[in-house]
Every structure is written in structure tokens, then in C-alpha cells.
Amino acid sequence: MMDRSGQVIYVGKAKALKNRVSSYFRESGLSPKTLVMVSKVSDFDVIIVRSELEALITENQLIKLHKPKYNILLKDDKGYPFIRVDLREPYPVFEIAAKTVQDGARYLGPYGGRQTVKKAVDSVSRALKLPLCSKRFPADIGKGRPCLNRDMGLCRGWCTGSPGAEEYMKAAKQAILIFEGRTAELCAELQDMMERAAGELRFELAAELRDRLRAVKALGEKQLAVSGAMADTDAVGFYRGAAKSCFVALHYIGGKLLDKDFELLESPMEDDGEAVSELVRQYYLSRGLCPKYILLPVDIEDAESLEVMFCEAFGSRVHIASPKRGDKRLLVETANLNAKEETERATDREERISGILAWIKNSAALQALPSRIEAYDISNLGGEDAVGSMTVFADTKPLKRDYRRFRIKTAEGGDDYAAMREVLKRRLDDYFEGEEGFKTLPDLFLIDGGSAHAGAVREIVEGFGLSVPVLGMVKDDRHRTRALALPDGGEIGLEANPAVFAFIGRVQEETHRFAVEYQRKLREKKLSSRLDGIKGVGEARRNALLRHFKTVKAVEAASYEELAAVVPKNTARAVYDYFHAPPARKSEAASE
Numbered sequence: 001m002m003d004r005s006g007q008v009i010y011v012g013k014a015k016a017l018k019n020r021v022s023s024y025f026r027e028s029g030l031s032p033k034t035l036v037m038v039s040k041v042s043d044f045d046v047i048i049v050r051s052e053l054e055a056l057i058t059e060n061q062l063i064k065l066h067k068p069k070y071n072i073l074l075k076d077d078k079g080y081p082f083i084r085v086d087l088r089e090p091y092p093v094f095e096i097a098a099k100t101v102q103d104g105a106r107y108l109g110p111y112g113g114r115q116t117v118k119k120a121v122d123s124v125s126r127a128l129k130l131p132l133c134s135k136r137f138p139a140d141i142g143k144g145r146p147c148l149n150r151d152m153g154l155c156r157g158w159c160t161g162s163p164g165a166e167e168y169m170k171a172a173k174q175a176i177l178i179f180e181g182r183t184a185e186l187c188a189e190l191q192d193m194m195e196r197a198a199g200e201l202r203f204e205l206a207a208e209l210r211d212r213l214r215a216v217k218a219l220g221e222k223q224l225a226v227s228g229a230m231a232d233t234d235a236v237g238f239y240r241g242a243a244k245s246c247f248v249a250l251h252y253i254g255g256k257l258l259d260k261d262f263e264l265l266e267s268p269m270e271d272d273g274e275a276v277s278e279l280v281r282q283y284y285l286s287r288g289l290c291p292k293y294i295l296l297p298v299d300i301e302d303a304e305s306l307e308v309m310f311c312e313a314f315g316s317r318v319h320i321a322s323p324k325r326g327d328k329r330l331l332v333e334t335a336n337l338n339a340k341e342e343t344e345r346a347t348d349r350e351e352r353i354s355g356i357l358a359w360i361k362n363s364a365a366l367q368a369l370p371s372r373i374e375a376y377d378i379s380n381l382g383g384e385d386a387v388g389s390m391t392v393f394a395d396t397k398p399l400k401r402d403y404r405r406f407r408i409k410t411a412e413g414g415d416d417y418a419a420m421r422e423v424l425k426r427r428l429d430d431y432f433e434g435e436e437g438f439k440t441l442p443d444l445f446l447i448d449g450g451s452a453h454a455g456a457v458r459e460i461v462e463g464f465g466l467s468v469p470v471l472g473m474v475k476d477d478r479h480r481t482r483a484l485a486l487p488d489g490g491e492i493g494l495e496a497n498p499a500v501f502a503f504i505g506r507v508q509e510e511t512h513r514f515a516v517e518y519q520r521k522l523r524e525k526k527l528s529s530r531l532d533g534i535k536g537v538g539e540a541r542r543n544a545l546l547r548h549f550k551t552v553k554a555v556e557a558a559s560y561e562e563l564a565a566v567v568p569k570n571t572a573r574a575v576y577d578y579f580h581a582p583p584a585r586k587s588e589a590a591s592e
Contacts, residue, residue, distance in 0.1 A: 001037070001041045001043075001068075001070075002042060002043045003041065008062070008066040009037060009041070009068050009069050009070050010068050011062045011071055012059070013056070013058070015052075021044070033266070037069075053305040053308050056305045056306065060281060060285070060309075071278070072268045072270070072275060072278045072279060074263050074282045080109065080110030080286075080288065081109065081111055081114050081117055082098075082099070082100055082107040082108060082110050083107070083117060083121065083179055084096070084097040084106070084107055084108075085176065086104065086106070087105075087169070088105075090138060090165040091136075091158070091168050092168075094121050094172075096114055096117055096118060096121070108179045120179070124175045124179065124219065127178075127216050128171045129155050129156045130155070130158075130168075130171055130172070131159075132154060132155060133147055133149065133159075134547060137158055137168070138161075140159055141158075141160070142159070143159070144159070144564070144565055144566055144567065145565040146160055146565070147565055174186055174189075177189075183216060183217075186216055187216060187217060190213040193209050194206050194209035194210050197209060231252055231253050231291045232254070232292050233251075233252040233253075233255075233293040233294075234249050234251055234293070234294050234295065235250045235252065235295045235335040236249055236250075236280060236294060236335055237250070237297055237334070237336040238275065238279070238297050239340040239342075239343045240268075241267060241347060242267070243267060243347070244265070244343050244347055244350075245265055245343060246263070246264050246342045247262065247263045247279045247339065248262040248335045248336075248338045248339040249261045249262070249283065250331065250334060250335045250338065251291070262339065263279070263283070264342065264346050272297075273298045274300075276296055276300055277301070277302055277303075280294065280296070280320075281306060281309070284310060285313060288314075289314055290318050291318075292317070293318075294320045295335075296321065297332050297335065297336050298322055299322045303322075306318075306320055307319065353396050356396055356497075356499050356500050356503050357369045357395070357396070359500050360484075364469065364484065364486070366443070367469075369443065370443040370444035370469075372392065372394050373442055373445075374390055374392055374427075374444075374446070375390070375391045375392075375445075375447075375473070375510075376390055376420060376423060376445070376446070376447050376457075376511065377389050377448040377508075377514075377515040378408070378416045378419045378420055378448070379519040380408075381519065381523065385523055386407075386408035387518045387519045387522065388405065388408060388419060388420070389404075389405050389406075389512075389514040390405065390427065391507070391514055393507060396503055402437065403514060404427070404437060405514065405515070405518045406423045406427075407522070408423070409422065410422055416449070416453070417456045420447060420453055420457060421456050421457065421459075424445070424461065428461070441466070444470075445468055445470045446471055446484075447470060447473065448472075448511060449473070449474070450474050451490070454485050454486065455487040471486065471487075471492075472484065472485030473485070473504060473508045482494060482495070531545065534575055536568075536570060536574050537574070541567050541571055544566055544567060545567065549566075555575065556579040558576075560573065563575055563576055
């Protein structure tokens with residue numbers, strides 16, 4: 001279906017196409033969303049194919065190509081990271097990868113999120129005593145002294161060269177078994193190795209294997225199962241609310257619940273069977289993998305075609321069913337219950353968000369709901385290294401991809417008003433020049449400060465011929481946001497509305513954090529140049545010191561022994577003497 005401009009606004013398939021299309025033009029029983037879509041339809045285009053499977057594939061391709069406004073569209077920017085490991089290397093490293101590449105390496109997953117995967121990699125590395133540092137082997141073997149991880153029993157000291165590459169490879173392959181959910185297989189292998197070592201009177205090795213076995217068992221499948229990457233069965237749930245609906249996938253392995261994934265969306269026009277079919281198709285194709293069994297809450301007409309499509313996409317047989325009774329039906333009902341809970345929670349959350357924005361709109365006499373808010377703050381240290389921060393909130397949620405930061409160029413140190421005017425002028429210059437990241441204007445500017453700050457910014461905004469409202473954020477004596485300041489003077493107290501009070505406080509804290517973080521980063525960069533003046537410290541060793549100690553201050557406080565564990569002994573001595581020698585000798589250490 002196309003609108004007057006020829007834009008595709010809906011794609012659908014049917015065995016009896018006339019009946020399907022006619023159903024959208026009935027006089028009664030249509031949802032408001034369907035009525036709006038029908039009012040925009042200007043023309044149709046029809047493609048005839050030879051089978052249900054071909055229809056399914058064609059529909060999927062057209063939806064991906066056109067992204068029609070009235071089709072169900074799952075978010076395609078969620079991202080499912082993988083764990084990459086190249087077993088061709090003598091010391092393979094487990095890395096997080098955004099997608100698979102045909103590079104000969106092995107990719108495990110996908111998993112649900114980068115932070116969770118990172119924790120999983122760290123947990124497995126600790127259990128098997130793989131390296132937790134940033135060293136790369138064999139290049140870094142024998143360079144510097146072993147770090148504290150070995151002394152604390154968290155690492156086997158691979159940087160010493162003993163144990164060697166053969167033992168490392170065994171540990172890496174054992175880690176892969178864990179990531180694949182084959183912990184029982186690994187535990188049996190470790191148990192056998194431990195008993196053989198004890199039988200050969202190699203008690204030290206047996207004790208080490210015993211500890212490793214305990215650590216692997218302690219990990220548990222629940223801790224490492226991320227977004228069902230190990231699942232053999234998924235139970236799908238679907239709940240249709242008045243405005244929102246929810247799609248849920250519960251991931252199981254061996255009958256044990258591992259994880260839950262869900263997606264909230266506008267209630268679709270299609271009936272539940274068509275909606276579930278569309279959602280299942282998009283969900284699994286976007287993840288790049290599929291369990292052996294998918295249990296659905298309703299019957300779908302194209303179940304067999306979906307099975308064939310998934311089999312061709314993932315290279316293994318997939319069974320799709322809608323159980324009516326028994327244990328499998330209970331799994332589906334649990335998924336449906338989760339979908340209902342998430343829908344109702346989202347509805348409550350949206351009502352709360354609408355209430356916050358409506359209160360700000362009415363209290364500040366704004367012309368529209370401030371759905372998109374930009375907040376600004378200035379940070380400096382003694383008038384030096386002044387920076388500005390811009391944070392963005394969409395429907396009260398931080399939109400971090402739109403955050404921006406500014407290094408103050410023209411405003412003199414300590415003049416916050418001039419600095420704030422400079423930041424807003426540069427931001428609006430970029431808007432009119434169409435710079436990426438600045439193309440969208442907010443519904444409201446929030447400025448850290450009182451009426452004077454808000455007034456200074458309003459002058460800049462009006463100077464560009466814009467009418468975006470500006471409010472200041474005022475703190476009390478305990479540095480808590482207490483009011484919104486009007487550019488013409490006067491304040492709007494927040495204590496009477498706890499939800500607004502909490503939201504504005506969160507905005508101000510986040511904007512301040514972002515400014516201070518950038519200011520600290522610039523200051524640290526300036527300080528790090530102090531290391532460059534020390535004999536024997538080039539870029540690589542400076543970075544190694546900062547990577548290990550985090551800050552120059554920590555490098556300065558480190559002992560000679562701690563420094564020598566990171567850089568060669570002569571360099572460690574030079575660094576230590578530079579920070580601890582008398583002034584006369586310090587200048588000599590830098591110039592030698």
C-alpha cells in the first residue's frame with residue numbers, strides 16, 4: 001500500500017489477496033490505527049509468488065527495504081554482541097565483537113548486552129585463571145614482573161612463560177565449553193583429570209584441578225546465559241494492550257529458565273496470529289540464531305514456512321508449535337504473563353512521564369510538551385580548562401548518543417555567563433549549518449544556574465530568531481535542585497511535585513557529571529604530558545603506566561617495585577626518582 005507520494009506505508013501477504021485487502025476497508029470494526037492508514041492509501045502494488053515460503057521471504061525483504069510506517073517493526077539498533085576467539089593463535093584472547101566476520105575466528109553468541117558479556121568473560125577468566133590484564137602473549141612474556149593477579153591466585157602467571165601455550169589452549173577450549181553452556185561436560189572432564197592426577201600422586205595438580213572444578217560449578221548456567229544464546233527452547237508470549245503491546249521470549253535450556261527478552265511496541269493492526277508470526281520472524285533473524293524449539297501462544301498459518309526459512313538461515317532444524325496443554329503450555333502461559341506485566345508497567349511509566357512533562361509545560365506556560373530537553377552546564381578548575389556539556393533527554397530518558405561537549409575557546413576563565421553564551425551560540429551555529437548531531441532543536445533548554453544564566457541564553461536563542469523556551473535549574477544550600485528559574489526573574493518551586501523534583505535533579509546531576517568528566521579528562525591529559533619528560537618514557541610506556549595506575553597521581557604515589565612490575569627496571573627507577581628525588585635531581589632525571 002502506497003500514499004500519494006508513492007511511499008510504501010504497509011506490506012502484507014495473503015493466500016486470498018482480495019479478501020485480505022477488502023478487510024481493511026470495512027465500514028465498522030476497524031481500529032483507529034487502521035482507519036488512519038486506510039485514509040492515506042492512494043495506490044496498491046501486487047507481487048504474485050509461487051509458494052507460501054516465497055511469500056514469506058518476499059514480505060520480509062520488502063519490510064526490511066521500505067520500513068513501512070504501519071507494519072510491525074522491532075527495533076533494529078538493539079545490537080547483539082558476540083564473543084570472538086581465534087584458536088589459530090597460540091594464546092587466543094576472548095574479545096567482544098559487534099557482529100560476525102568471515103575471518104577464520106570463532107564467534108560465540110549472540111548475547112544480550114556488552115556489559116553483561118564483559119562480566120561473563122571476566123567470570124570465566126577468573127574461574128580458569130586466564131589473564132585478566134591487558135598483556136598480549138607471546139609478545140609480552142618475560143616483560144616485567146608478574147602482576148598481583150598471580151600472587152592473589154587469580155591468574156596462573158602466563159606472562160612468565162610457564163605454564164606455556166599448550167596449557168593456555170586447554171584453558172581457552174574449556175572456556176568455550178562454558179560459553180556454549182556445556183558446563184556439565186567440562187565438569188566431567190575436570191573431575192576425570194583430577195582423579196587421574198591424584199592416582200598418579202600429583203597432589204598439587206589434583207588440588208589445582210579441584211579448585212578449578214569448584215570455580216566452574218560456582219559460575220552456574222544462570223550467570224553466564226545471556227539473552228538465550230545457549231537456549232534449546234524459547235517460549236514466546238504476546239499481550240495486546242489498548243495502546244502498547246509486548247512481545248516476550250523466555251529462554252530455556254534443559255527445562256531451566258535462563259533469561260528473558262522483551263520488546264514493547266504500538267499495538268498492531270494485524271490479529272494476534274499475524275502479529276506473532278511477524279514478530280518471531282524479525283526477532284530471530286535480527287539475532288542471527290534460533291533455538292531448536294519455539295513455542296508460540298497462538299497458531300500461525302505460516303509455521304511450516306517459518307521453519308524452512310529458519311532452517312536455511314541458521315543451518316539447523318527448528319520446530320515451531322503452539323502447545324494447547326501440558327508443561328509446554330505452562331511455559332507459554334508464563335511468557336504471556338510476562339508480556340502482560342511489561343505492557344502494564346510501560347503504560348504506568350508513560351502516564352508518569354506524561355504527568356511530569358505536562359506539569360513543566362503548565363507551570364512554565366510552555367506552548368508544547370517538552371518531550372525533548374537539552375541541558376547545559378559549565379565546568380572549570382580555578383578558571384582554567386573550562387568546558388561545557390550538553391545532555392539530551394527524550395521523554396525524561398537520557399539520550400546519550402546525542403550528548404555533546406564543548407571546550408571553551410573565547411570566554412575568559414571564570415566567566416560562566418560568557419562561557420554559557422559561547423556554548424549555546426556554537427550549538428545553534430551548528431544547527432543552522434546542518435552539522436550532524438545538532439540537526440534537531442529541543443522543546444526546552446535547561447541551563448545550570450538561575451534567572452541571569454537563563455536570561456543570557458535566551459538572548460542568544462532569540463538572536464537566532466528562534467522561540468525555544470529557556471529555564472534555569474537552581475540549587476539549594478545542600479546542592480539539591482529546588483526550583484526552575486525564569487529568564488525574567490521568578491522561580492517555579494519543585495517540592496510540591498516529587499516526580500518533577502526527582503527528574504530535574506537527575507537532569508542537573510547528569511549534566512554536571514558529563515561536564516566534570518570531560519574537564520577531568522582534559523586535565524589528566526595535560527598532566528600525563530609530565531611523564532613524557534622522563535628519560536626512557538615514550539608513548540608506549542606512558543600509556544602502559546596510565547593503563548595500569550589509571551592516573552598520574554597514582555603513578556607518582558607508586559613504589560619502585562610497583563612501577564617495575566609494569567615497565568623495565570631502569571625506566572621504573574627513572575620514574576620513581578623523578579617524582580621522589582629533590583628538585584635539583586628531578587631536573588637532572590628529566591634532562592639526562
